[in-house]
Amino acid sequence: MDKVTHSAEPHHEHDKRQTEIYYVPAQSNWPIVGALGLFLIAVGAGLLLQPKGMLSHFGGFVLLGGIVTVVVMMIGWFHNVIQESLAGLYSHQMARSFRQGMSWFIFSEVMFFGAFFGALFYARMIAVPWLSGASNNAMTHEVLWPTFEAIWPLIKTPSGTETQAMPWQGLPLMNTLILLTSSITLHLSQLSLEKNQRTALIVWLEITIVLAIAFLFYQGQEYLHAYQEMNLTLQSGVYGNTFFLLTGFHGLHVTLGTIFLIVLLARIAFDHFTPRDHFAFQAGSWYWHFVDVVWLCLFVFVYVL
Template structure:
């Protein structure tokens, strides 16, 4: 009869970080609501300061909490069971992000497949189109709003295509960095990871240039430019925010690598950052196809 081997499951002491995070999120919610109201009413108040305080507190909480987790991991307190818990947690987090983007892609699909054709009189909606918007032409991108505002569709060539190449390349370099870590090739790991970070930061820089071009007098593509402007900036903007978060994760991994952290058998933090980066890349490919090309 074989004897089962039991692992000890490390249970950390009570932590103050959850309550700090809750207070930070509360401040962000209150601050953001007041700040938007102040902008709308063109008044001055403390909404912006409350929002910044909440963001600063979130950063403080994340740095402190993650530092505790890193120190516990480096001290050898985590078992295989704990590693599975981390894997499940990251898997559910990425799944929630998939559903987040699915909602925005769903809104884009609904607008293009149902709303725009209906306004054009498709199906049994001839009277709807004639009453609501007689001059409407059912084409996408919708570059003319009911109030007569004209805008310009963003083409897929130029900066969007360049950013696609950058992100796809960064996914490859991230994979090479992961393979180098599994093979315990530290110099190659540092080089490939550094290249991945540079490519990600270049993507963000070019997206800023793209937004500047969109808001120029030439294109006049604004967030308020009807359903097309809304969906374009919401999808690309939230993706850009996720790229920023992914770059921060990779930068943290880079400094941990410099400090000698991670081994071929124990590197889930690096693997989790790699998972997230590949997820961001896949979302961009879908976004590039459905927002820019189709």
């Protein structure tokens, strides 16, 4: 098995600077660039969902501009951090700061998805019984929606249109198996890095990236099937809203995670990591496992239950 035989700098210099310096990076413009990109994505998506017209057409350009801005931000920010690391500017204290920052970032993502799962819980456990006339709300039931039936998923909307619920079999189940497998292959890749096995490291990471791309492809196929054959869209009442918001934002996180993994593969090609010094790879692994856990919760609460 091939070995990782060298790193970006000698180990004795690396150990020396670990105990001597704490690097304070200069002010960066990338956070505000990223915030601008996310703002454009939100505005563009909102305009794109408007009824067909000039605003909807304009929204596509705004959304594309936001996506391009975020991609530019990621490339620029990754480049800066990589250059600082290769220059030997990071110490043990900086490494702890990175770990704390990544931990808080994942915690913020947990809260982000927690809000959407909370909305799903509210709709199913509170709003649906309330609309059905439970808890002494019979008058509300008669006034707001007399024909309402307290069942989930809600495939009927107040306007009278009807859709279909997405079954958990087929593509959703296959995507679940794909993501679970990708977590295993990524873990094997990290173990190979820690054991200094370069060939296994690259192969397992490449398999993980292929599985990630396959997940995104099949999710796109699922969306096409939902829109074209099931009449399940964002306008399909609260069920359609929660379904596409949860799966869509998860798909966005899978996309970002895939980009993260591709960057890691490129850095491995340039021997940026050693068995002792590879937190960037570890951070990517944390993020990917988090994305997989979110999908498992999503699969159970959105598709199965």
